[in-house]
Amino acid sequence: MSIHAQSQDFGENPLEVRDTDHYTSEYVHSFVERWDQLIDWDARASGEGNFFMEVLREHGARKVLDAATGTGFHSVQLLRAGFEVTSADGSPAMLAKAFENARQRSHILRTVHADWRWLNRDVHDYYDAVICLGNSFTHLHDDNDRRKALAEFYATLRHDGILILDQRNYDAILDRRVEPTHNYYYCGDNVRATPEYVDESLARFRYEFPGKEVFHLNMFPLRKNYVRRLLREVGFQKVTTYGDFQETYHDKEPDFFIHVAEKSYVHGGEEE
Template identity: 45%
Template sequence: MSAVMNANLGNQYRQYTPGFADYWDELVGWEDRLEREGAFYERLLKAHGATDVADVATGTGVNAVALARAGFRVTATDGSENMLAKARENAAARGAGFVDTRVADWLTLDETLGAERFDAVVCLGNSFTHLFDHEARRDALHAMYRVLRPGGMLIIDQRNYDTMLDEGYSSKHAYCYTGDGVDVGPVELNRGLAKFQYRFADGATFQLNMYPLRQNYLTHLLEDAGFINVERYGDLRRPYVLSEVDFIQQVAFRPA
């Protein structure tokens, strides 16, 4: 068994080492991911009249780049400078320009980016489940609320932890992380931890610690932060059968 290359580095940004960032695009599978998303996020944002968008979980840039190329004014942030550096490289290689790129912590997002600056915030790639503390999740959503203009939209996603906890893990690998040749799955799964392992074709192995949020809990957190009209999608569609989808997307709005 290959040694885990980012073991014992905590629960959030420190897990994204320079080495893991170099492998990340193999996991994402850019072309397949964007093809399967089918401009879902662009359509949602355009239908809402969004122009200024903050991607607050940019990673190596797959959604931020796609949105910038679609004509949105994108501010790209991430908690990991290693991932953000790759996002800048990917944007340059694909002819996409960002309004700004910067390292930002969700809990102080409004201090970093400013209040009421964006028409939409996107937090994708199961990223929000890196937060293990209830108060931190609550405070992060309040900060996301504050950076939105009145009437603004938040799009946030997560793995389908409900089914994972209740029935066990399975995945079609058709959404979000679509790269070929990467073996992905939980090596530890319980109510308080989903430790995912990623083994790449050359044997390089990494792990990430996530908190297995249930969809109803996240909806309640959104409403507690002041968001209204929460809508849910399963693998980018609705209605959906919970046991049949890999990812849940929730769309919520700051009152106008």
């Protein structure tokens, strides 16, 4: 699909689209152009503070692969903080927008178009950390796809590297039908991101922008403990999970979970 496509196409029954390979066609040019209205870079930076930079520095990370760069928010934040960053995404439209956003902020991104399932075919390097943020991992609809992607992340990490991966609190949405508050991640004014349909194998979100523009994304509603188990089964030795950037939280409160998975073996280490 051309990066300049303007309209989404989910077919006659959008609930049937539970396919990993469909996500690149969901990020059409017109949606990508509106994406930063949804995010609001300044509000998100304020909400996150230095959380990711502190975690990376705590683990001695300097060289980072931003595996889901989107429109470039975290890549630019990390470059500003002095990290060496490679920015990857599966959407050419997102990569083009990220490069433009970074250039406007006096940074040049090193970009790579890559599918996580075959990441090391396109990314030929080793990193201290891989970050996969913005609820991006939920674009993988198949268990084998998720395992393959995590194995690729694991393989591109140095022996003491870490993976930082986030996800929506789908447990709260699935079990209690709680709508997100958007206090941290989706902070844009006059923009709504709401779950339109949810079952155990699909979370279909509706994004409404000023001017009555509406877009959709179909994602897989990952449960927190399932993701933690996958991380361990792929080989990560320790997994620490934060809720909205806090290590202590109640499961019903966070909009997002952030998993920090450590590759290096820690003798007698316990997962948190």
